[in-house]
Amino acid sequence: MAKTKLEQAHKAISASTKINTRKQITLETSLKKESYVCWCCGKEYKKLSGNFTPTNFPLFKHYGYYPVCKQCTDKFYPEMISFFEGSEEKAIEFICMMYGLYFNESPLAASRKISEHRGRFHTYTSKVQIKPWVGLSWLDTLKQRYEKENNRIENYDDIKSDKKTRLKTVKFFGTGFTDDDYQYLQDQYTDWTTRCECKTKAQEEVFKRICFKQLEILKANRKGADTKDLDRTFQDYLDTANLKPKQNNLDALSDAQTFGTLLAKWENERPLPDIDEELKDVDKIGLYIDVFFRGHLAKMMGLKNGLSNLYNKFIKKYTVERPEYEGDEDNEALFDAIFGNQTDDE
Numbered sequence: 001m002a003k004t005k006l007e008q009a010h011k012a013i014s015a016s017t018k019i020n021t022r023k024q025i026t027l028e029t030s031l032k033k034e035s036y037v038c039w040c041c042g043k044e045y046k047k048l049s050g051n052f053t054p055t056n057f058p059l060f061k062h063y064g065y066y067p068v069c070k071q072c073t074d075k076f077y078p079e080m081i082s083f084f085e086g087s088e089e090k091a092i093e094f095i096c097m098m099y100g101l102y103f104n105e106s107p108l109a110a111s112r113k114i115s116e117h118r119g120r121f122h123t124y125t126s127k128v129q130i131k132p133w134v135g136l137s138w139l140d141t142l143k144q145r146y147e148k149e150n151n152r153i154e155n156y157d158d159i160k161s162d163k164k165t166r167l168k169t170v171k172f173f174g175t176g177f178t179d180d181d182y183q184y185l186q187d188q189y190t191d192w193t194t195r196c197e198c199k200t201k202a203q204e205e206v207f208k209r210i211c212f213k214q215l216e217i218l219k220a221n222r223k224g225a226d227t228k229d230l231d232r233t234f235q236d237y238l239d240t241a242n243l244k245p246k247q248n249n250l251d252a253l254s255d256a257q258t259f260g261t262l263l264a265k266w267e268n269e270r271p272l273p274d275i276d277e278e279l280k281d282v283d284k285i286g287l288y289i290d291v292f293f294r295g296h297l298a299k300m301m302g303l304k305n306g307l308s309n310l311y312n313k314f315i316k317k318y319t320v321e322r323p324e325y326e327g328d329e330d331n332e333a334l335f336d337a338i339f340g341n342q343t344d345d346e
Contacts, residue, residue: 019146025058025139036063040072053125056137057100066099070122077121092121102128102136104144109224148178173208184218185211196243206241213237291315 036045036052045051052065053073060066068076077091084090089108096103107127111120128136169186177185188211192198198207213234220227281287295311 017146019143021143021147027058027061036065036067038069038072039067040076041069043069043071045069053099053101053122054129055100056102056135057139058137060100066101068099073121074119077119088120092124095121096124096141097138100138101125102133102138103141104128104133105223107133173211181215184215188214196241203241206237210234210237210241 034046036048037043038045038052048063048065051069052063052067053070054064055066056064057066073095077095080091080094081088084094092108092111093103095101107124110127111124127133169182173182173185189207192207192210193204196207198204213230217227217230217234220230290307291311291314295307295314298305298308299311
């Protein structure tokens with residue numbers, strides 16, 4: 001059955017967006033004019049610099065500026081903050097989309113630090129005109145978002161042969177992270193569990209939470225955001241796992257003991273398991289030590305105990321005894337049996 005135009009349009013819009021991240025858009029430009037008019041207020045300016053917002057979007061390549069003057073932008077900006085319920089970040093993102101400006105959280109965070117008495121949007125636009133963001137536009141924002149979302153693992157089917165992340169890792173940490181996130185989480189978890197005790201499921205969950213919080217702190221640091229609350233939660237998790245630095249110092253102090261004390265501590269904390277019967281002294285090395293070392297030593301020292309008796313019993317089957325004959329050793333028959341009955345005198 002043929003679909004209606006409305007259904008076809010809905011299907012096209014609902015389909016997942018695909019972006020050619022290697023596509024570079026260029027347009028031909030003509031000569032510039034001697035005066036420039038604001039599209040909003042209609043005021044005419046003699047120069048673009050200082051009066052309009054610079055942009056690298058291809059549609060505005062002719063002038064390199066968005067055709068709305070800064071005075072109108074200054075009036076528009078607080079209106080958009082009110083529209084987004086007080087969110088400056090959302091307002092700046094929306095204006096960047098309209099003006100074709102590159103939008104990124106790093107210059108956005110940097111613009112907050114120095115713009116208490118200046119228009120934050122203009123501070124932001126000055127930031128994206130320098131390295132490493134110079135020359136970028138809103139199209140680059142879309143490309144980066146597409147690459148990031150396309151790399152996110154939302155379900156087990158997303159784990160392809162060309163990805164580094166294994167299915168076991170995704171099942172352990174859950175879906176919703178990028179391939180690089182999973183690598184970071186797995187590396188941190190392995191590092192924690194190889195250095196610290198982790199025997200129970202409860203300990204596994206605590207270490208998993210520690211890794212999640214480390215990832216959040218890492219991403220917040222990259223954005224230049226405040227990590228105070230994240231650090232506090234991270235310290236709480238370390239406290240739960242008995243891994244705070246002050247606790248580790250106490251453990252190190254307790255380890256500075258005699259070797260015998262440490263053996264007793266290790267035996268109580270991590271005793272060796274009982275050996276299976278079929279694996280007990282398979283080569284009988286214990287018996288050989290008791291016989292040929294301890295037993296032989298007891299025999300040499302003239303001691304009569306269990307070890308010397310064991311030595312005598314074990315060595316008896318390898319001992320050769322001198323034969324003995326009954327009767328007179330000078331018996332003629334014995335002499336003849338040994339030397340024969342022929343002499344040289346005969």
